[in-house]
Amino acid sequence: MSRGRRIAFRIGQAIDRSGLPALLRRIFTALYTLYSAKDLGSFGRGSSISPWCDIEGAENIHFGTGTHVRSGCLLQATAMYAAALGSVAPPQQPVLRIGDGTQIGRYCHITAKGRIEIGVRVLMGERILIADHDHGFEDTTTAPRDQPLTVPRPVVIGDSCWIGDGAAILAGATLGRHVVVGANAVVRGEVAPFTVVVGNPARPVRRYDEKLGKWVSLGPLKDEASE
Numbered sequence: 001m002s003r004g005r006r007i008a009f010r011i012g013q014a015i016d017r018s019g020l021p022a023l024l025r026r027i028f029t030a031l032y033t034l035y036s037a038k039d040l041g042s043f044g045r046g047s048s049i050s051p052w053c054d055i056e057g058a059e060n061i062h063f064g065t066g067t068h069v070r071s072g073c074l075l076q077a078t079a080m081y082a083a084a085l086g087s088v089a090p091p092q093q094p095v096l097r098i099g100d101g102t103q104i105g106r107y108c109h110i111t112a113k114g115r116i117e118i119g120v121r122v123l124m125g126e127r128i129l130i131a132d133h134d135h136g137f138e139d140t141t142t143a144p145r146d147q148p149l150t151v152p153r154p155v156v157i158g159d160s161c162w163i164g165d166g167a168a169i170l171a172g173a174t175l176g177r178h179v180v181v182g183a184n185a186v187v188r189g190e191v192a193p194f195t196v197v198v199g200n201p202a203r204p205v206r207r208y209d210e211k212l213g214k215w216v217s218l219g220p221l222k223d224e225a226s227e
Contacts (some may be wrong), residue, residue: 028051029048029051030048032049032051033049036049036053036055040062040063041059041060041062042062042063044064044065044066045065047065047068048068048069049069050069050071050072052071052072053069053075055076056074056075057077060077060093060094060096061077061096061097061098062096062097062098063098064097064100064101065101067100067101067102067103067104068103070103070104070105070106070108070126071106072106073106073108073109073110074109074110076096076110077096077116078094078113079093079113092152095112095116096115097117099117099121100120101120102119102121102122102124103122104124104128105125106126106127107126107127108124108126108128108129108130109128109129109130110129110131111131111132111133112131112132112155113152114151114152114153115132115152115155116130116154116156117154117155117156118130119156119159119160119161120159120160122159122161122163123161123162123163124163125165125167126165127165128163128165128166128168129168129169129170130155130157130168130169131170131171132152132153132171132172134150134170135147135150152171153172154174155169155171155172156175157169157173157175158176158178159177159178160178161177161179161181162179162180162181163181164180164183165184167182167185167187168185168186170186173188173190174190174191175187176190176191176192177193178194178208179191179192179194179195179196180195180196181197185197185198185200186202187202188201191204194207195208196215206218
């Protein structure tokens with residue numbers, strides 16, 4: 001290591017030990033939170049929004065207490081745009097509600113045209129998609145961006161869920177309490193409480209058995225067992 005690099009390394013160590021970078025990050029986050037939270041529908045005490053998040057339809061978004069959103073997230077709660085309405089139902093007032101103590105990892109995209117409810121103490125990894133609507137694509141002569149959106153179907157994520165990196169929770173999905181969604185899983189429909197789901201489409205692989213008092217494997221699917 002050259003003399004210049006050694007000096008730079010020592011200076012970096014000294015700064016790290018001082019705690020100054022962490023302090024600056026906390027200050028920056030506090031300022032960014034004040035700037036972003038002022039337009040939200042509601043914002044609970046002790047919550048934070050990290051820098052570089054993008055929020056659309058802020059008046060329709062509600063934070064509980066102690067809720068934290070990491071950097072790079074896109075939160076949307078906007079009515080269906082006019083060019084894509086077509087013959088579907090008229091716009092409704094969208095709602096995105098995030099419960100107390102929930103933590104949302106970096107680069108997540110949560111988009112509500114109708115209603116998305118996220119429960120309390122939910123843990124979300126990074127790069128997660130949660131959407132209560134889809135783009136139409138049936139007309140092959142028209143780009144999907146110019147086709148009507150589907151009618152929104154509510155998405156509900158129960159308390160104490162854990163959603164792994166890269167997962168997608170799609171229109172109409174309902175996750176019961178303490179559901180675990182594996183990384184990169186794609187979830188539609190209903191998932192029973194105390195269930196672990198993986199894959200695309202997501203399927204249950206473990207479930208908590210109250211009689212046995214432990215988590216039990218649900219075994220492979222029939223087509224997997226026959227391979």
